Amino acid sequence: MAVLPDPDDFSRYEAFKIHTTTYKTVGSHPITLSVLAPENLKCPATGAPTILRFHGGGFVTGSALYPGFFPRHLLEYAINHSAIIISPNYRLLPECRQSDILADIEDAWQWMLSSLPAYLASVTNDSVKPDLTRIMTTGDSAGGYLSLMTGLNHPDGVRAVTAAYPCTDLKSRYFTEHYEKQLFVFPQMNLAELEAAHAAKMAESNTTVRSEDPTLSEISLMVAYIQHGVIVHRFFDFDDPSQFPIERVERGERFARGGVWIWHGKKDSVVPIEGTQKLFQALGKNDPELRVRLVVDEEGEHGFDTELEIEESGLKETLDEVAKVWLA
Template structure:
């Protein structure tokens, strides 16, 4: 079972007759990271307790869910959620995949206001953030947002990155929501391993975070099967990639083998 969705994952699911389950969750900045993570935990619990019956009913008993074979995956913020879910439920997950994940949440790239070119866009005004949050506070905008199908929040996201406004979303005392700090505190990924892919020219989530994850795991969990594939390209570089490309085959082989074993 896969817990995410993308063209590559759709192809992987078709190839291995897997079920893809995607969570809905409250998004930043209207909600806190704790609220977001509570939604992910509620989703995990729903998968464990309700999904098999739901699928059985929807397919007249034709499809059965195998909860012993779960691999998590996600892109960008979803990559962070895939990694943190792997740490939170290492015994219930076979292996973990993440594409250009947010790893180093304390990075100055996300927490300090300075000039950053994100996807070639100009520096967004700080007032964009202030006005958005004021509208949320007085009810002119929803206080709960869980999707953005038209990409209408893209400039707001860029503004948060450029202005370092995510610093308030990852308070220093919340080590349990920080991947690198969780590893320092002896949390461990599923023994089936971790596969991370990242574009070396990423201006939304710099590749340095994935290299830091690699360094931490070499030091703190050297026996873990960890594979990092860094390729040319920006955020979302894998949009036209196919499963049979050598770099993907090499990266996926161990994670997929552990998942299906």
């Protein structure tokens, strides 16, 4: 695994103004989202196109602004198209269930539609207005799953859906069975020990809800959940097809007519590319008229694109296609 950047190094955001606010409260715990607006944003009269971006971390770790998961090419893309990025936090496992995460993402969507314009007007002195008729979704890994789910939830509200190495085939043997799995350079992890350590930290902090892990303190627990094949059995509602994107496509649900673009590394050791390929097979069978594109990086590991700018990433043609739909 490549050395991840300092979690406190926000230098990649230096060309942006960041505004952070609470979009919902669970008990007494605020859940926040951040709005990233380019410093030199030329906001058109119709408003700035909007990118709704979800962070990765296996539903266990990460945060809305954790720099190691925030692609440089996405920031460049926003600048190039005078767009704003909305990046929400959401509740994290194991203190919740997957249904809670999906509820948070839906609440972030509803907040964006109902409250974002007034919020931006108040914090930018009316200089930034969002164009909520031009929304694209994106996300990496677990965030890629959330991008796809949002596209399925709101096919009339999202113009284009993109995702990087998303978790899609969550009922596969990889996610549901315990056997030796080499994720990056992590050895086989002792799940019981990691869970005990996590429980002790939660007890010490006297908290029952987590919606941010900005230093990836629980990345080993996330790896262990995958290695031991328990994350879906414990936290998803296995018999509820609404939590599984491939099943949703197979039962006739549709994405935004703009299309779906996914990129995935062939050598991904965290989320096997076969899941993405299975999703595309399902789309080809059940929604053959949908515009879809899968970009495969032959040497790509999980996160292969994060530190790359658009020209370096091999995604320029793909992102140009997305822009034609998103900004039409």
